[in-house]
Amino acid sequence: MDFRSSEQALGPRSEDALPATATAAVKVVIVGGFGVGKTTLVGSVSEIRPLTTEETMTQAGIGVDDTLGVERKATTTVAMDFGRISVNDELVLYLFGTPGQQRFWFLWRGLFEGALGAVVLVDTRRLEVSFDVIGRLEERGVPFIVAVNTFPDAPVYPVEEIRGALDLPESVPIVECDARLRDSSRDVLMTLMRYLQSLAVPAGAS
Amino acid sequence: MSGARDWEANSPERLYVITGGRSGSSVPATLDLVTLIVAKSGPRHGMQPEHAAIIRLCQSPLSVAEISAYTGLPVSVVTVLLSDLLRDEKVMARAPVQAARLPDRALIEAVIDGLQKL
Numbered sequence: 670m671d672f673r674s675s676e677q678a679l680g681p682r683s684e685d686a687l688p689a690t691a692t693a694a695v696k697v698v699i700v701g702g703f704g705v706g707k708t709t710l711v712g713s714v715s716e717i718r719p720l721t722t723e724e725t726m727t728q729a730g731i732g733v734d735d736t737l738g739v740e741r742k743a744t745t746t747v748a749m750d751f752g753r754i755s756v757n758d759e760l761v762l763y764l765f766g767t768p769g770q771q772r773f774w775f776l777w778r779g780l781f782e783g784a785l786g787a788v789v790l791v792d793t794r795r796l797e798v799s800f801d802v803i804g805r806l807e808e809r810g811v812p813f814i815v816a817v818n819t820f821p822d823a824p825v826y827p828v829e830e831i832r833g834a835l836d837l838p839e840s841v842p843i844v845e846c847d848a849r850l851r852d853s854s855r856d857v858l859m860t861l862m863r864y865l866q867s868l869a870v871p872a873g874a875s
Numbered sequence: 876m877s878g879a880r881d882w883e884a885n886s887p888e889r890l891y892v893i894t895g896g897r898s899g900s901s902v903p904a905t906l907d908l909v910t911l912i913v914a915k916s917g918p919r920h921g922m923q924p925e926h927a928a929i930i931r932l933c934q935s936p937l938s939v940a941e942i943s944a945y946t947g948l949p950v951s952v953v954t955v956l957l958s959d960l961l962r963d964e965k966v967m968a969r970a971p972v973q974a975a976r977l978p979d980r981a982l983i984e985a986v987i988d989g990l991q992k993l
């Protein structure tokens with residue numbers, strides 16, 4: 670059983686409270702396979718300790734509980750980590766880490782709607798996890814960049830080789846990072862923002 | 876907040892009781908994971924404990940995702956509870972900035988400025 674820490678159960682520490690002036694929030698999604706460094710990346714740039722939200726995946730009714738009149742259903746709990754960056758007094762950026770495997774895509778419904786964009790975090794030892802994710806993001810029209818989290822024992826490939834392996838067009842930025850380092854993770858987000866900025870410029874303008 | 880914590884698991888039965896059997900589909904579509912919620916006043920006696928817990932948490936603005944994390948309730952349940960509180964005008968929702976089909980330049984530039992200050 671996964672009990673929450675009492676700290677989390679009590680609510681935000683006073684220094685973690687948002688100012689009353691916070692009026693708008695945006696989100697960015699970090700997506701990748703297990704152990705690729707999503708939680709690490711979120712934690713290294715977040716101003717709060719990463720929090721966890723859980724969603725239950727329900728499989729259709731398997732019998733009925735007569736005492737409660739509640740349909741008994743098989744449920745699986747999936748956790749999503751997230752962090753927060755106060756961009757300025759009014760605007761807050763939330764970062765959500767979500768598993769990339771297809772069986773978790775049910776989480777994506779509320780997650781990608783209205784998201785600014787996504788970072789596909791990859792480990793060169795397991796690039797194949799990213800194929801389906803990238804296809805799905807392209808299908809949904811979610812702008813994304815790829816960040817290669819550099820683990821010491823992972824083979825190093827030139828970026829263009831990774832681009833080829835992932836079958837990505839030239840326009841999609843691919844960057845290397847160390848998710849444990851705040852500056853490196855910040856640079857990943859910056860790359861995504863600059864990419865979004867480039868998309869916002871109508872072709873032929875500027 | 877013990878009311879929200881003492882139940883050991885997010886069993887379907889427990890969640891059913893908390894929401895009165897309603898599901899997230901009856902919730903206004905305006906509630907996003909990053910909608911900021913602010914309480915309009917303090918908790919009242921006789922409120923459902925989960926409602927009171929949310930009101931206590933939202934004395935400062937807090938996202939739906941954070942409310943879920945701090946209460947230990949799934950987002951789908953939190954949105955049902957929030958729809959009650961919105962209907963009763965106990966809380967206000969500050970709608971998230973929706974990314975347009977093309978990202979809004981001013982918005983992206985604000986984020987870039989903020990990241991540069993990190």
Ligand SMILES: Nc1nc2c(ncn2[C@@H]2O[C@H](COP(=O)(O)OP(=O)(O)O)[C@@H](O)[C@H]2O)c(=O)[nH]1
Pocket residue numbers: 701702703704705706707708709710766818819820821846847848849
């Ligand atoms: N060497 C190295 N280890 C990392 C890096 N990023 C994450 N890790 C480690 O890899 C493990 C899995 O990371 P985690 O963030 O939990 O992955 P997640 O499953 O994608 O959330 C943890 O033990 C991290 O400390 C990195 O950039 N370099």
Ligand SMILES: [Mg+2]
Pocket residue numbers: 707708709750766
């Ligand atoms: Mg994780």
